[in-house]
Amino acid sequence: MLRLKLLGHSLYLLQVQGVNAIAMQLEFVEEISDALRWVETNDSTIVLGDFSAHVGNDANVNDNGRLFV
Numbered sequence: 001m002l003r004l005k006l007l008g009h010s011l012y013l014l015q016v017q018g019v020n021a022i023a024m025q026l027e028f029v030e031e032i033s034d035a036l037r038w039v040e041t042n043d044s045t046i047v048l049g050d051f052s053a054h055v056g057n058d059a060n061v062n063d064n065g066r067l068f069v
Contacts, residue, residue: 001035009043016049 002013014035019028032047039045 001038010040012039012043012045014045014047014049016047018050 002015004011004013014032016028016032019025036045036047
């Protein structure tokens with residue numbers, strides 16, 4: 001996670017790479033949650049990257065898509 005100090009508050013950038021293995025999805029979400037716990041409530045956060053999520057109609061949605069939508 002990258003922290004940028006901006007005029008009285010901080011901006012945090014978190015780059016992620018999603019997983020495709022069902023067994024690793026819970027750990028992936030927990031790692032993101034753990035990283036975000038360091039961010040104070042008056043600061044801003046941007047989470048970006050490839051979540052390996054497919055969203056759309058029911059035929060195209062994968063497990064990662066269900067987690068993040």
